[in-house]
Amino acid sequence: MAGPTLRDVAKRANVSIRTVSNVVNGYAPVSDELRTRVQAALDELDYRPNLIARNLKQGRTGMIALVVPELDVPYFAELAREVIKAARSHGYVVMVDQTDGDGDRERELLGRESRATMFDGLLLSPLAISAEELRSRANRIPVVLLGEHIFNGSFHHVAMDNVAAAREATAHLLDLGRRRVAAIGDQPYANGETAQLRTAGYRQAHARAGLEVDEELVVTTPHFHRRLGAEAMERLLALPEPPDAVFCYNDLLALGAIRALTRAGRRVPDDVAVVGVDDIEEGQYSTPSLTTIAPDKGEIARRAVDTLMGAINGSAAAPSEIVVPHRLIVRESTAG
Amino acid sequence: MAGPTLRDVAKRANVSIRTVSNVVNGYAPVSDELRTRVQAALDELDYRPNLIARNLKQGRTGMIALVVPELDVPYFAELAREVIKAARSHGYVVMVDQTDGDGDRERELLGRESRATMFDGLLLSPLAISAEELRSRANRIPVVLLGEHIFNGSFHHVAMDNVAAAREATAHLLDLGRRRVAAIGDQPYANGETAQLRTAGYRQAHARAGLEVDEELVVTTPHFHRRLGAEAMERLLALPEPPDAVFCYNDLLALGAIRALTRAGRRVPDDVAVVGVDDIEEGQYSTPSLTTIAPDKGEIARRAVDTLMGAINGSAAAPSEIVVPHRLIVRESTAG
DNA sequence: TGGGGGTTCTGCAACGATGCAGACATCATG
């Protein structure tokens, strides 16, 4: 099972281990004659460098870890794709792990026996554990946070402007003349920062338009899945005065809401207009297609990876707060 | 940056390195007195074992790699989730990489300088490179193939029965009384084995029903994305005699096809019934919801990981050909 | 002929951990 080592190659080519290493790495000057002899031995034995050993010696692995709550949530899958791409351009590979939003799993990740020491850096997506806790367990390896707002930043952090995004989405609905705009996805409790920022934006839009928010229309959901979007929509439809528009805190909620609406016989957008957030590909092909706030995922991934690379290569810069652009993409679910 | 090592802890606790190691691993008998002293030192220095070093010594990393063409294709994302789960139950973590179906990327993965030596095993999903080539570059580490049919198996292989699955999907449409059933997704060329198996099943269903296949209705698509499903459907609709049903080789194609149909003003399933393959979650929430062939992804992942673990732990069993169950799930796109 | 400078090549130590054999002390037993 175990392959040939430098030693085996050296023996066969009748040279020192070090010389073989030099040939493999193209390092020091090696005469053509020896080089071809060594190369022949390498080929004959089909030598492959043992990266573990190389890593141990060099103190880096060329791997970073990307930790997301759920890999099969399209936003994270699409983000993962971009991260893998960005990392590759730095010669890095990415270990993807999912925590199911489970705080224990996350703690484990940062704990003593964690495999985190195998990675040169960590990209963490929205966390169940608090900023406090993260800081106290702070690992020895560089960390960049994605999309979760951690206050008084002790970590590098990349995200879009959630307040502005939510404000624009809501304003778009108000501009269409809708007056009962619901919000699905609030999380008014610890670690629900992202959702809270979006709620803040939703309120700002109302305030700027001189409108009151009907608190009945702000629905809390513990997470952002299709099913919860559908359920929340059903509850809203059961109100005496149901909404004529909904701002959903992500696209999955929005698609679930649309599903509930069509099942209930309401037309989208005629009866109820719907906006989501994330711009997952699915929203381009749904019926109706989905108006959404599109964060620049490629940019998020690139900036996050760049920042992480900077931290890995020792630039002990102060934690950076990076805001990536977003834009409203109007599709059928509001434009009819 | 570099954390404390066993040596540092040993120095602080005034014991040998070996004893610290024993405490860390709970190995040999260590007296309570020393144990507490060492433990204190471990805590004070916040020691974390260097896994690279441990791995080098032990010859295994506790990591496997999962290689898929595209991580943001829902089927692969959902599969990845299951694989990560299954691997975790064996104490393994999973590196996910994507190749974009790019043969060069795959060759690189298997090539000399590949990072594959960092992993105890490899799970490979449908490949752009041929079975031949894979075999010739066969790595030194155990490999299990997922969902791609490699003939005269030299590798472990886990998949559903593609012919049967396609036959059942097509039969379902024929049973509904549809007589012009199209197929979207054929790939009648090298490395299109999976697609070819599905086409075979499609033909079998026709043959068993005593019907001819209209070759005009069999559409080739180079890959399985929503856009191509929509385009293929548009072409089919432009035929003098358009189909009254479509069997799509995966759910994304089907969702794209549905999109094209509704845009063209056709009703699904009344005018055209649609079936997909994969049972991605999106199909439960689309409008209409999607009838599909559901492979048991959890089972695929578990069997694949189990098989890989077996191979890693040295059981040099003959390559196993594992067939996992699938079933037809009827939803609105055919049941109206 | 001898010494400076360059080119090739090599051995040793080290990365941080664990396997192994053995040192040392303690204790029970005949």
Next chain:
DNA sequence: CATGATGTCTGCATCGTTGCAGAACCCCCA
């Protein structure tokens, strides 16, 4: 008291690689 068994603890070698310093050799020119 000698013997051996047992329980703790330690040092050395090792995993496969690379950094470093220097050895060996060649060439050139004074």
